[in-house]
Amino acid sequence: MLLRILVWAVLAFLISPLIVIVLFSFHSSPALSFPFAGFSLRWYAELFNNAQLGSAVMKSLTVAFLTSVVTLLIGTTASLAWLRLGKVGRGFIEAVSVTPIALPGLFVGVSLLVLFAQAGLQLSTLTIVISHVVIALPILIVAMKARLALFDPSLEEASRDLGASQFQTFRRVTLPLIAPTLISSAILAFAVSFDEFVVTSFVAGTETTLPMYIWSMMRRTVTPLINAISTLALLFSILILLGAWLISHVRRRSAVAARIES
Amino acid sequence: MAAIAPIIEIRNGTKMFGSFTALADINLSINQGEILTLLGPSGCGKTTLMRLIAGFENLTSGTIQIGGVDIANIPPERRPVNMVFQRYALFPHLDVFENVAFGLKVKGMPKEERTERVNRMLHIVQLESFANRYIDQLSGGQCQRVALARALVNGPKVLLLDEPLAALDLKIRQHMLAEMKRIHIETGATFVYVTHDQDEALILSDRVVLMEKGRVVQVDRPTEMYAKPKSLFAAKFLGETNIFETTITAVNGIGTTARTSSGIQFHSSETLTKKPSEKIAVSIRPESLTFQHKNPDAQSAECVVDDIVFMGSRSFYTVRLNDQSKVRVQVQRDGRLSVPSPGDKATIFWDASNVVMLPRD
Ligand SMILES: Nc1ncnc2c1ncn2[C@@H]1O[C@H](COP(=O)(O)OP(=O)(O)OP(=O)(O)O)[C@@H](O)[C@H]1O
Ligand SMILES: [Mg+2]
Secondary structure, eight states: HHHHHHHHHHHHHHHHHHHHHHHHHHSSSSOOOOSOOOOOHHHHHHHHTHHHHOOOHHHHHHHHHHHHHHHHHHHHHHHHHHHHHHHHHHHHHHHHHHHHSSSHHHHHHHHHHHHHHHTTTTOOOHHHHHHHHHHHHHHHHHHHHHTTOOOOOOHHHHHHHHTOOOHHIIIIHHHHHHHHHHHHHHHHHHHHHOOHHHHHHHHHOOOOOOOHHHHHHHHOOOOOOHHHHHHHHHHHHHHHHHHHHHHHHHHHHHHHHHHOOO | OSSEEEEEEEEEEEETTTTTTEEEEEEEETTTEEEEEEOSSTTTTTHHHHHHHHHHHSSEEEEEEETTEEOHHHHHGSSSSSETTTTOOOOOTHHHHHHHHHHHTTTTTOOHHHHHHHHHHHHTTTGGTTTTTTTGOHHHHHHHHHHHHHHTTTTSSEEEETTTTTTOOOOHHHHHHHHHHHHHHHHOOOEEESSSSSHHHHHHOOOOEETTTTTEEEOOHHHHHHHHHHHHHHHHHSSSOOEEEEEEEETTTTTTEEOTTTOEEEEESSSSSSOOOOOOEEEEEEEGGGSSSOOOOOEEEEEEEEEEEEEEEEEEEEETTTTTTTEEEEEOTTTTTTOTTTTTTEEEEEEEGGGGEEEEO
16 A cells, blocks of 8 residues: 555656646746646747747757667667677677766766867767767667567578578568667657757757757746747657557558458 | 488588587488488587588588588578478568468569468468468467478478477377378478487487487487487487396307396397406386296396386386396286286396397496
């Protein structure tokens, strides 16, 4: 009984801030405290008329998209290598990939800044993307590792045994089997990049991403606009997760349906 | 099974993993159309030998020929063999039909012909109604049949089966053994079958290859190997047996005589190349011992009955000899004969033809 209460308490603790934010994003008055005065969409209307905000959102989406594509390409290659490596090789990849996760963002930000300066690279969208890849890749590899451990290498041997070349085996067996892992990893990379703030603030130069814009807005005044932005971001995350789930679910069904028809 | 030329020929095959010798100097010919089983305890190299034939490993030294061609440089996808894996290795992202069609599809067979061949194969393994099921919706026995169909549909010259029945329970196993024999006859392929279950080996095979620690110990027909094991290991591994430690007392034209330290005497009609006073092991199967004195030439020993295990049509007796060593006796049920009860004194008898003398390990 006590345990059950505890569980609910923890859940309430985790979720209540979200509920408050969503609720107040529809508040008809700028007040950020109870009593609740009534519902309105005025903050959302204000959001859509804010050009600066719009360009920050576009910047963040672009960066997150590029980051997830690059991370996915490197991650796929790394995971193929991982499947073929022995204990020692896997241990090495693990050590190298886990370390950056443990480093403070501050440190990573300064290091990257110094690196870009030495390489003579102008701070731009490119440097943001590079930095985000550096941050997302280790997280991606750790996430992939657990699921790739379930991959049965004898499936690749079975494929070769049945007459498939190395490339055919990759296309018809390995790729379809690791695709769900790759897709969910790409989504993870997207999410990591989309709300990255600390490192971005070092390497962004004159560019402004959404988290940076919110930060600068908050420094002036705390406005209810923040609630509306956060609510949209929340909705966006839920949609992406839902999409990923649907993709993996529908593929299977459509495959059967296609053959039964033909 | 009259063989003209062997389909697979392994000569001086040695396989090392680092400094560990998994297979040592294997010489083996596999005949066209036979069922050959590789039998041996866990870790003796059965799977390794299969993987060498299939092309997933390379010999450290020696050669393997399939159909007279050295296959050292032929990758697995171009060898005329197919393998049924120890854990099936069915593709989880494909359904039964697509799994079976996989080999034909990657070889570019036109769709119509492919569909027809797959359907015919599914009919042979009696899985037509499961064509659209995914692998995780099948039972163990069904998976096993899919694995078999997926390999056989390619019409391999040699089918390699690595403990295909290990994951199944006894009942399905017996059923699948019969299926396997039927499919073997229907397809005419050569089967190389791995198992560490001696019953499977005895039921299924034309010839048994007995392996121990990376070596081939004996290659023989199942009945031969059972009746005339060439080593103590073979005698113990295949079926149940009683082993007696003895010393040779006489070797002459009518055979060999040996005696245990407690004075029990064994006579075999085989003339060994050993000399008197050399140590030798004697093996007698439980079913070769009897409590009835039917043969005037029979040899015998006094004993006391310890325990009886009744198993339907036959019973297993454990008896103690004078030197306290325990011996197992198998008795076929026969209402007309009287048999001893626990605690009774009795005599066990055996014939010279059932005495197998073997070098000690
Ligand atoms: N890739 C490998 N690297 C190192 N040693 C290996 C490798 N593959 C097999 N071995 C070793 O070679 C020996 C034979 O292995 P193998 O798998 O052929 O045995 P098996 O007879 O099939 O056994 P089981 O009945 O348990 O399946 C074992 O001692 C095993 O540890
Ligand atoms: Mg094995």
